Amino acid sequence: MSSEPNPVHLPKTKRSVRGKLVGVVLVTLTLVAASTLGLISWLQVRSTDEVLADTEHQIRASLEAKGRILASNHALALRNSVLDNAFSDVDSLVRGAVKDDSDVVYGLFLGSDNSPWSYVSPSQSEEANPDKPQDKGAWKELQLGDEPKPPTALETREVSLFGDQIQEFSMPVVDDGETLGTIYYGISTSRMRKTLETARAASRAELRDTLKKLAGLVLLNSLLGLLLAFRAARRITYPLANLTSAAARISSGEKDVRADVKSGDEIEMLATAFNKMVTELAESYKELEILNSSLEDKVKARTTELASRNKDMRLVLDNAQQGFITVYANGTMATERSAIVDRMLGTPEEGESLASFAGRSDANFGAMFELSFEMIAEDFLPRELCIAQLPKRATSGARSLAFHYVDLSQTEAFEGLLVVVEDITDRLERERQEKQQAEIMAIFRRIMQDRSGFESFYRETSRHVDAVLDGSLDADEAVFKRIVHTIKGNCGVMGLHVVAEICHEIENKMAETHALPSSSERQTLLDRWNIVRSNARALLGDQSRLEIERSEYLRLVGDLKRTGNTRLVKRLESWALEPVSRHFARIEDQAVQLAERLGRGPIKVVKVEDDVRLDENLWGPLWADLVHVVRNCIDHGLYPEGEVPAGQVQELGLRSAIEGGRLVIEVSDNGRGIQWDKVREKAISKGLPAHTRQDLVEALFADGLSTRDEVTATSGRGVGMSALRSTVLALGGTIAVVSEPGKGSRFILSLPPEGVYSEPRAAA
Numbered sequence: 001m002s003s004e005p006n007p008v009h010l011p012k013t014k015r016s017v018r019g020k021l022v023g024v025v026l027v028t029l030t031l032v033a034a035s036t037l038g039l040i041s042w043l044q045v046r047s048t049d050e051v052l053a054d055t056e057h058q059i060r061a062s063l064e065a066k067g068r069i070l071a072s073n074h075a076l077a078l079r080n081s082v083l084d085n086a087f088s089d090v091d092s093l094v095r096g097a098v099k100d101d102s103d104v105v106y107g108l109f110l111g112s113d114n115s116p117w118s119y120v121s122p123s124q125s126e127e128a129n130p131d132k133p134q135d136k137g138a139w140k141e142l143q144l145g146d147e148p149k150p151p152t153a154l155e156t157r158e159v160s161l162f163g164d165q166i167q168e169f170s171m172p173v174v175d176d177g178e179t180l181g182t183i184y185y186g187i188s189t190s191r192m193r194k195t196l197e198t199a200r201a202a203s204r205a206e207l208r209d210t211l212k213k214l215a216g217l218v219l220l221n222s223l224l225g226l227l228l229a230f231r232a233a234r235r236i237t238y239p240l241a242n243l244t245s246a247a248a249r250i251s252s253g254e255k256d257v258r259a260d261v262k263s264g265d266e267i268e269m270l271a272t273a274f275n276k277m278v279t280e281l282a283e284s285y286k287e288l289e290i291l292n293s294s295l296e297d298k299v300k301a302r303t304t305e306l307a308s309r310n311k312d313m314r315l316v317l318d319n320a321q322q323g324f325i326t327v328y329a330n331g332t333m334a335t336e337r338s339a340i341v342d343r344m345l346g347t348p349e350e351g352e353s354l355a356s357f358a359g360r361s362d363a364n365f366g367a368m369f370e371l372s373f374e375m376i377a378e379d380f381l382p383r384e385l386c387i388a389q390l391p392k393r394a395t396s397g398a399r400s401l402a403f404h405y406v407d408l409s410q411t412e413a414f415e416g417l418l419v420v421v422e423d424i425t426d427r428l429e430r431e432r433q434e435k436q437q438a439e440i441m442a443i444f445r446r447i448m449q450d451r452s453g454f455e456s457f458y459r460e461t462s463r464h465v466d467a468v469l470d471g472s473l474d475a476d477e478a479v480f481k482r483i484v485h486t487i488k489g490n491c492g493v494m495g496l497h498v499v500a501e502i503c504h505e506i507e508n509k510m511a512e513t514h515a516l517p518s519s520s521e522r523q524t525l526l527d528r529w530n531i532v533r534s535n536a537r538a539l540l541g542d543q544s545r546l547e548i549e550r551s552e553y554l555r556l557v558g559d560l561k562r563t564g565n566t567r568l569v570k571r572l573e574s575w576a577l578e579p580v581s582r583h584f585a586r587i588e589d590q591a592v593q594l595a596e597r598l599g600r601g602p603i604k605v606v607k608v609e610d611d612v613r614l615d616e617n618l619w620g621p622l623w624a625d626l627v628h629v630v631r632n633c634i635d636h637g638l639y640p641e642g643e644v645p646a647g648q649v650q651e652l653g654l655r656s657a658i659e660g661g662r663l664v665i666e667v668s669d670n671g672r673g674i675q676w677d678k679v680r681e682k683a684i685s686k687g688l689p690a691h692t693r694q695d696l697v698e699a700l701f702a703d704g705l706s707t708r709d710e711v712t713a714t715s716g717r718g719v720g721m722s723a724l725r726s727t728v729l730a731l732g733g734t735i736a737v738v739s740e741p742g743k744g745s746r747f748i749l750s751l752p753p754e755g756v757y758s759e760p761r762a763a764a
Contacts, residue, residue: 021236025229026222033218040214041207048203052196059192063103067169067187068154070097070104074183075171078109082117082173082180091118094183103191105166108139108184109173114147117181122162142168142184150182165189239267243274250278323421327354329414331373344423345396354419358394365394376414383407383414400425435498440535442495447539452578453586456616457490458536460624465529469522478703480516481507482723489627489720493590499528577613577755580656580665583623584609587630591652595634601641601650603634608655612663615755618731622665622751625727628720629667629747636707637671637745653746663756668746674700674739678707697737701725 074093081089094107098120106121119139140146143159150172157168166186173180239261246259257278261271323341326334331353348357355373359366368391376386387405394401406418446454464483467473473480488503502525506517588605595603630652638650653668676696683690683699690696699705703722728735733751 021232022226022229025225029222029225033222036218037211037214041211044203044207044210048200048207052199052203055199056192056196059195060189063167063187063189063192064156066103067156067167067185070101070185070187071154071169071171071183074185075173078173078183079175079180082111083175087117094118095120097185103187104185105162105164105188106142106184106186108142109181110139110148110150110184111181112150112179121186142186144184148182150179159186161186165193236267239271243267243271246274256282325354325419325421326408327373327417327419329377329416331355331370331377333357340423341421344399344401344421361396362394365391379414383409387417398425399423400428436531439496439498439532443532443535444539446494449589450582450586451540452616453582454494454536455540456578456620456623457494458540460620461487461490462529462533464624465526469526474516477510477516478719478722479726481510481703481719482726484510485719486624486628486723489631490624493594493627496532499525499532502528578616578619579609580612580614581607581609584654584656587627587654590627591630591634594631595638595650595652598635599641600634600638601644603638603650603652606651606653608653608657610655610657612656612658612756614663618755621727622731622749625720625724626665626667628724632721633667633669633671633745633747636675637669637673639671658753658756661753663751663753665749665751666746668744670744673741673743674737674745675707675741676739679705682707700737701735 074097077093078090080086081093090109094109095118098104098107106119108119108121109117111117116136116139121138121141123141124135124138142161151170152172154169154171156170159166159168165188167189168184168186170182170184172182242261243259246257249257258275259271261268323338323344325337325341328334332351333348333354335350345358345361353370355366355370358369372386372390375381375389376383384407387407390403390405392403394403400423402422402424404420404422406420407414408418409415443454446457464487467483468480468487473483484503484506488500488507491497491503492500506521506525509517509521584607588607591605592603595601633652638652639645644650648670651670653666653670655664655666655668657664676693679696679699680690682705683696683702686699686702686705688695688699688702688705690699701721701724703719725735728749728751731751733749736748736750737745738748739745
């Protein structure tokens with residue numbers, strides 16, 4: 001292998017270093033010269049303007065002083081003449097002032113009645129002649145107006161008259177506070193302007209002379225600077241040319257070239273480094289020739305080592321419990337992958353996309369992956385967000401697979417993904433079994449704590465599940481939603497979370513598709529509930545007995561009826577009824593747990609039961625739906641922790657009583673009250689009446705209306721309150737709502753007395 005370097009052709013220079021240095025110096029000198037001349041010109045003009053302004057100020061001050069003195073003195077001198085009506089003396093004084101001073105253009109004296117006693121101007125300069133009186137109105141050419149008002153003191157004004165700029169001075173002639181007349185003198189400013197113009201012309205001539213001298217001096221300095229620049233450039237460019245020539249010879253293939261530079265500056269240091277580099281390059285060429293002779297053997301050894309490492313890596317990948325797939329930016333899969341991937345999903349075709357490959361086993365996964373991957377490739381949304389939206393679960397036969405994704409991009413452009421596939425079938429089965437065990441424990445705990453309460457829940461929920469399955473509710477979608485919502489709520493309270501999750505999924509599917517669930521979805525609910533039924537029956541055992549044999553109990557009731565003791569018979573019959581206190585205790589336990597889960601903090605439950613008992617067969621549906629009111633009071637009414645008013649204890653009230661021959665059940669809270677404005681807004685959006693408070697109460701119980709903006713596991717569907725009202729109306733009852741902002745809410749249920757027993761109160 002040859003180690004000879006290829007010749008390098010150096011580019012031709014468009015402009016030499018010397019030319020660049022001289023050009024920079026020339027531009028610099030030109031800028032300095034222009035700046036100097038401009039600055040001196042500006043300073044000279046500024047100084048001249050200041051001198052002329054000062055001269056003008058002094059001349060104008062002199063003219064003003066002259067005018068003030070003339071007007072003031074003559075105003076004093078004319079006082080006696082005016083008092084004596086000496087017209088000729090007044091005229092002589094005015095004419096003399098105009099005649100004796102060439103700067104005085106005109107003079108005028110007006111009497112107190114604005115009659116001109118004397119007026120001298122370039123148009124009225126003749127001597128007074130009794131036989132030929134002057135024009136008495138000629139003075140009006142001074143633009144004083146027809147009836148000029150006498151000044152109260154010395155006044156001045158500037159006016160253009162007789163082809164000249166005039167400074168006029170006027171002064172009243174006063175005697176003992178009485179104005180006898182006014183003396184006016186106009187003084188020309190032409191002499192001042194001529195003086196200023198002469199000074200300005202002299203200044204300009206001086207400036208031109210100064211600039212000529214400066215320009216000559218600048219030109220001389222520029223020529224001298226260029227000469228020095230040429231000499232300095234030659235001292236710099238000569239060694240550079242030597243160094244450039246040596247580099248060109250090396251590029252042509254010569255190896256023993258050295259640059260001979262003795263400039264004593266940085267260029268000599270550069271040449272020394274250049275010579276050292278050339279020496280080291282020559283040595284490197286020799287070493288390279290030696291290395292090239294053994295390069296082929298090293299490549300073979302390195303290839304063998306890499307093959308061994310790849311074999312080890314393949315061994316690790318093929319025995320890992322997770323599958324690894326590399327997906328390129330175009331969606332296709334790399335050829336290299338874990339062996340377990342083929343066992344999970346089969347063998348892909350060469351160049352096949354992951355969406356197509358996984359879609360064979362799970363079409364829904366394939367479609368979702370393809371759509372989300374296209375969003376990543378289009379780079380329309382943030383990549384992290386798009387990767388997070390890729391599907392995480394898929395099925396392959398009886399297997400359940402979990403997918404995880406790692407971005408392989410090293411730059412801003414998308415380069416591909418590492419897909420990690422894991423078989424989670426066994427894990428999901430273990431979780432399912434753990435949930436089933438947890439439900440069995442929840443059933444056992446509820447039976448131990450409140451057997452009759454669980455029995456009531458079990459009967460009502462079994463009836464609801466059967467109704468969902470047999471299609472008897474399909475005619476009314478709103479009723480169907482209420483029943484599913486009730487099953488979910490009560491199962492959640494009882495700890496049967498698997499059933500509650502199935503109901504929640506059914507609700508979500510109905511909200512998305514606006515259709516009733518399919519038969520397979522209903523069967524899923526029934527299968528799960530049948531497991532609960534099996535566990536419940538095993539734990540409940542025989543439910544036909546109370547504390548005594550029922551036949552004995554009925555025989556005793558019959559015997560008492562024959563005695564005629566009606567009060568005692570009713571009391572004995574009430575033993576077969578369910579005490580309201582037991583239901584309230586159950587609701588209290590549920591409410592405390594729910595408040596803690598929703599972050600409403602510790603709450604106090606205030607119960608007033610009034611020893612009321614109910615026939616469970618008749619009133620069972622009411623207790624199943626009353627939980628919706630309790631949930632609303634806690635979730636919507638009570639304050640979240642951190643917002644409770646200072647000193648207030650959050651309370652939930654439960655009351656039962658017989659009032660006016662009817663059963664009254666009341667649920668209340670001392671929270672923030674119903675947001676009626678929000679109810680009105682939601683009612684209007686659904687086309688419901690919302691004019692009166694009663695309209696809003698009706699809307700509160702309407703199907704699908706909720707003041708929550710998003711659905712949670714607790715509320716947001718708008719079917720719970722509707723389910724309660726439907727049950728109350730079916731029992732022949734009514735619901736009243738009392739709520740004000742900041743004062744809590746009260747839900748009052750008034751129901752007929754059938755199947756109700758209340759112990760008579762003792763007389764006070």
